[in-house]
Amino acid sequence: MRTSPDKARRSSMIVTIMILVMAVLLIQLWLVTLAVEGYMASRAALAWPTFGASLGCLLLNLRLLKYVYEIDRNKEQP
C-alpha cells in the first residue's frame, strides 16, 4: 500500500504538478497559434497534426490531474 505523503511532501508535489501542467499548457497555446496561422493562410497541412498534439497534451494534463486526486485520496486515508 502506498504511504501517505506528509504535508511538506504533498506541497512540493502539487507545485511540481502545477508547473508541469503550466508547461504543457504553454505548448498547447503555441500549437493553437500555429493552427490559427495555418487557418488564416488557408493551409490545411498543420490543422490536424496540431490538434493531435494538443489532444496528447490534454491527455497528459488529465493524467497529472488524476495524480492530484490520488494525492488527495492518500491524504484522506488514516
Next chain:
Amino acid sequence: MSDAAKGQGWRKDFPIEWDSDNYITRREFTKFLVLTSAATCVGNGVLALGTRRDNRELPSVTVLPDADLKPGDVHLFRYPTDNDPAILVRNADGALAGYMQRCTHLSCPVQYKGSSHTLECPCHNGSFDAASGKVISGPPPRPLPRIRLEVRDGHIHAIGLEDEA
C-alpha cells in the same frame, strides 16, 4: 522575543495552517489550468474542422471572355461567393493571375498599379507582386491567396483556390 512582544499575537488567536491553505489554492489552480488545457484543445479541434470545411469543393465560375482582357488589364469579380471580392490580372506576357482581393494584413481590398505591375493595399501601403501574389513590401504577413483559373471555350473560369506553398 515572543509573538505578543513582536505584535504578532494574532497568530495564536487565528492559527491558520498556511501549508494546507497553499496546497488547496495550488490544487484548485492546477484544476483550472487543466480546464484551460481542455478548452485550448477544443479550440484546436474547431480550427481543424474549419480548415476541412474550407477545403470543400469550390464552384467553377465563368469570369469573362478571354478576349476581353488585354495585357495589363484587370477585372474585378466575386469568388467563390458573392461576399468574396477577387481580382483578375492579365500580365504583360499574356499570363493570367487571379487573387482574392483582400489584403492578408487587415483585409482591405488591394488595387492594381500598372506602372509597377503590383497590387497595392491603400490602407497600410502593403504591396504584392501582380505576377506571383508574393509580398514585396509592407505589413502583409502572407502572399495573396491565388485563384486557380482555366480558359475553356473562349472564357476564363475560376475553378478553385491554390494551396499556399
